Amino acid sequence: MTGGGHGGGADDWLRLDRQVCFPLYAATNLMQRLYRPLLAPLGLTYSQYLVLLLLWERGSATVGELRDCLYLDPGTITPLLKRMERASLVTRSRDNEDERRVIVALTPHAIALREEAKRIPETLAARIGIDAAKGAELRDATTSLVERLRSLVLPDVA
Incomplete structure (x- = not known):
């Protein structure tokens, strides 16, 4: 729309x-x-x-x-x-x-x-209703994005 x-x-x-x-x-x-x-x-x-x-x-x-x-x-x-x-x-x-x-x-x-x-990470995970597997999947996907962005924004940083 x-x-x-x-x-x-x-x-x-x-x-x-x-x-x-x-x-x-x-x-x-x-x-x-x-x-x-x-x-x-x-x-x-x-x-x-x-x-x-x-x-x-x-x-x-x-x-x-x-x-x-x-x-x-x-x-x-x-x-x-x-x-x-x-x-x-x-x-x-x-x-x-x-x-x-x-x-x-x-x-x-x-x-x-x-x-x-x-207690903070466990409390936060419970609040957003995300299990360990889903949390790991989300973390891995965003980490991959961060690395891709880092290589574009900070190409000289190893």
Whole structure:
């Protein structure tokens, strides 16, 4: 069905419901809204949660590694890490081997939050009514899309 008196053809590609980007954008926004009440008791934003997920996995990482893994630009990652440092979630320190690099590490407070955060993925999966197999399928499909997009937007990143 076309709206607004427009016929078919090339104009149909400009309909919102024909865009691939819009359902991804909407899903991201709605997913973040679902996370908000789960993260609020921990005092975390969604972006902070993503940083912590990486650091809980790795222990520490450089600012560049965090930026690359989360697909953030320098103007976004630095203020985010400064807020996390003020909230006693991370520490930032210069790398002794290369002073240009800044290493981000977990604080004891952030390490303790990991235990409280363990319930979040299961709670979220239950809320959206998705089983493990369907969740893995969706994750694999979106991961494949992210990799394809990454190679187009960031071709020099290995």
